[in-house]
Amino acid sequence: MTPPPPPVIEPFDPHAASEADLDALHAFRVAARAVDMPEDPAPSRAAVVGQARTATWSDSVRALWVARVDGTVVGLGSHELLAGVNSTIGYVDLRIHPAHRRRGIGTALIRPIAESVTAGGRDLVLGVPVKPGSAGEAWVTRLGFAFTADVVVQRLVVRGEDAVRPRSAPVAPGYRLVEWSTAAPEELIASYAAARQAIADAPRGGSSYREEGRWTPETIREAERHYVEQGAQERVAVAVCEADGTVAGLTIVVRYMFRPELGYQFDTAVMPAHRGRGLGLALKSAMLGTLRSEWPELERIHTSNNTTNTYMLAVNEELGFRPLRHGRYYELPTAQLLANLAQLPDAVSR
Template sequence: MTNSARIERFDPRRATETEFAGYHAVVAASEAADRPGEPGLPLAEVIGRLTEPLPGMGPAAHWVARRGQRLVALAEVHFLADENSGIALTGITVHPDERGAGIGTALLRAVVPELRARDRRTVEGWQVVAGTAGQRWAEARGFRPVRATARQALVVAEADPARWDVPVPGGYRLRSWIGAAPEDVVASYARARGAIHDAPLGESEFRWPEWTVGRVRAAEADFRAQGIEQRVVAAVHDASGDVAGFTEVCLHPRRPDWAYQRDTAVLAGHRGHGLGRCVKGHLTRWLVAERPAVARISTTTGEDNAHMLRVNRDVGYTTLRSMIAVRQGLEELTARLG
């Protein structure tokens, strides 16, 4: 029963240290239960993401469930923008000790009016761990799996640095930068970022961004505003001077021992030369050499993206677990929840 659990909005701008600690305790307990063996999010990172959502995630709204003064469950919704302005990216987290009592469903019901007010038509969740209570709960409430991704990590102390020594293919050279693409390549870099559109998205309604120079500069500015260091290695085609492929990694200021491997893409006309492994290997070596505190690099890769899974394996990533993205139309969800 949920009669002793109180659902209410949560405003990170007004939260106390005690409330943040309670929020983090729910996150940490859930991670320990569903993602054993992975380092959990530290308190400072949880607070940072609550007070300032990560670039590209859009504005967020939060709800909590309490028993007395103790937080026992959380709901977080990100309202994606631009190509994805119809999606409400939703996560429900219930403390393992409180699962099965209907609290998650009560939270989901509480967020629906806000989704409708913001004109969202689709509810998606991307952080469901395959085979866990979270997947069973989501499917029981009408969500269906639409995409599977592999959660992967490169543990620096266990990696073989020789894997990062990848020759640059003939006819190409490498360019690297931190924070802002050089003016002479930013236009072709924006076009190369569009090559990510070939990466499969399953049946998710999410669509990759349409990259322009303006959008590249805006994304770079968003990273800088949050103190996130973005490193890029690009393969430049000698004959044209254009970026043919790239990879990027981000370092967050609150987690000096961790980095996140973001997009890697190669334009169709330049595939088959090993550029993906080349840029990723060089970026890893560069990062580890200049940021020795980094102990782990994390990434996620679509399970149907066999090529990138192979590239990651060649560089030294291992797969930790499978993640499921789920989806349901808002009208259907509303009907199910009554």
């Protein structure tokens, strides 16, 4: 039997890619989704292309590589070199077409990514969550990655026959709700920046990743510009303490216009002095009511939390979110990954 041809690994610019490459990228992402995440609907071509062209962090350095077999794209890998409190981390994502797994493509693809992470001065590789017991988990374990955190993704169905209408949760006396899109009001931005730092103490297991703890009005504006540049819509709701006019709590939902049916529940945080008053529940409840009316294309909202964050998981359950899947984070010092790769044959792969 003739062995399959070796993959060709090369840098990839999704903004300059040919239509044939983008078609192949969409085809293999649909095939991978059906195997890896059958609980999710197949992504549209616009969603796949948009995701490939969109950086997750506004201040990261992003680069992509593809694996080709007989000229067709069958794998995609990327890194984002993080900054700020996470400036030691290279965040890596890697996807392989199911029909081409266990042929050395994953190992061949991660080599230049790890080398680029090292060249970028990041000494730790952290990967997107893999499903417990999956082939992906077995592969990262063989490469020497260490388990650090377990997360659960929850989904709220907003529209359709399975839609859940969250219960109303009024804000506590002494507080008022304020909502906005795109830009924080000038009179609230300073205390909003301070409140965003409250997410830093959320449970994260053993992961080295930390939420940015140095929010300022300037970094808030930078993040807002990032969303606009990426074609995303950001919706924010805050609880304002009427006694002093400062932001006591917040919640944020973002969606990308290449996939308008899916929203991402990002930070929800309450300042320590204002906890125990149900502000998190009230903020999320108000936000969901707004999204139902202002984002008519929205069908689902996803959110993820460490499994140790029992408080927020319970709040989400009360609002109608249901568990969708678990994911396990793994990480490894970059130098150790390169050393381990040097000892492995190319065939050791997904």
